[in-house]
Amino acid sequence: MCLILVAYRACIEYPLVIAANRDEAYARPALPADRWTDCPRIYGGRDLEAGGTWLGISLDGRYAALTNFRQGGARDATLRSRGELVASYLCADTAPSSYMESVQQRAAQYNGFSMLAGDGRDLYFYSNRGNGIRRVTPGVHGLSNHLLDEPWPKVINGTAALQSWLALDTGPLAANLYRFLADRTTAPDHLLPSTGVDAQRERELSAAFIAAEQYGTRASSVIIVRADGEIFFGERAFGPRGALLYSKEARLRIEAPGATACAASSPDEVSRPR
Numbered sequence: 001m002c003l004i005l006v007a008y009r010a011c012i013e014y015p016l017v018i019a020a021n022r023d024e025a026y027a028r029p030a031l032p033a034d035r036w037t038d039c040p041r042i043y044g045g046r047d048l049e050a051g052g053t054w055l056g057i058s059l060d061g062r063y064a065a066l067t068n069f070r071q072g073g074a075r076d077a078t079l080r081s082r083g084e085l086v087a088s089y090l091c092a093d094t095a096p097s098s099y100m101e102s103v104q105q106r107a108a109q110y111n112g113f114s115m116l117a118g119d120g121r122d123l124y125f126y127s128n129r130g131n132g133i134r135r136v137t138p139g140v141h142g143l144s145n146h147l148l149d150e151p152w153p154k155v156i157n158g159t160a161a162l163q164s165w166l167a168l169d170t171g172p173l174a175a176n177l178y179r180f181l182a183d184r185t186t187a188p189d190h191l192l193p194s195t196g197v198d199a200q201r202e203r204e205l206s207a208a209f210i211a212a213e214q215y216g217t218r219a220s221s222v223i224i225v226r227a228d229g230e231i232f233f234g235e236r237a238f239g240p241r242g243a244l245l246y247s248k249e250a251r252l253r254i255e256a257p258g259a260t261a262c263a264a265s266s267p268d269e270v271s272r273p274r
Helices: 083-091 096-105 153-167 173-181 199-205
Strands: 003-008 016-025 030-035 042-047 055-058 063-068 113-118 123-127 139-143 215-225 230-238 244-253 270-273
Touching (some): 003 063, 003 173, 016 173, 030 215, 030 230, 055 083, 063 083, 153 173
Antiparallel strands (some): 030 042, 042 055
8 A cells, every 4th residue: 555644533423534545456356345154243354365454443432554665766575565564453452552562573574564554542653764652633634655754745735635625525435535645646757756757757756656568556445534433444456557446335333342242233234346
């Protein structure tokens, strides 16, 4: 995933809003967002190659998301899958601060990553390319393939847009978020970061939505948690060149912390295959 916008306690009506694009090779197999069969209280997508995930939320209010840290150079294929960090947190009942401490202790086992993990009380950020664990303050934040709130163009534009949508009644929030996540506009060269890839690649990756032949935005996800505990989870999936594959939505509800029996909270789900 290469872009995460999060509004954390920035709005009374919506204490948590997440809008995210997952960028990945199209050939890497994955399951659509759904209830996990091996941990039914979790709702999210699933990487079929390594078993982890890039984004998910649990019915006890835990949520997490992760991006790769872009530095150029080849990925070390001998290291562990970064997606297991999100999956392990969602399946556990450890406080996010304690979990991030455990991740920090084994950070060398993974290629570069940046991760957000929260619950109904706190939100924490950690990157194994950063300067330690950070407790995230209430407000609107953005994460791409670097550190939290790094001023990359799509992070700046995305956080500003989300902040304005929360402050002003400018139409359905989910629709606004999807519209931003679909933006293929690249940043001007003078605003591009330098992350170790060539200039043309840096330019392609600067857009919120990436649509190439082998690699691009595989899923656009929107999570909106209302103050009454209702969760909206929407996902749109894409193939090569940004072709829409399907769109689906689920409505769930946060249960008591630590709840594991989820039969009473079946999502009202609608799938719209193309």
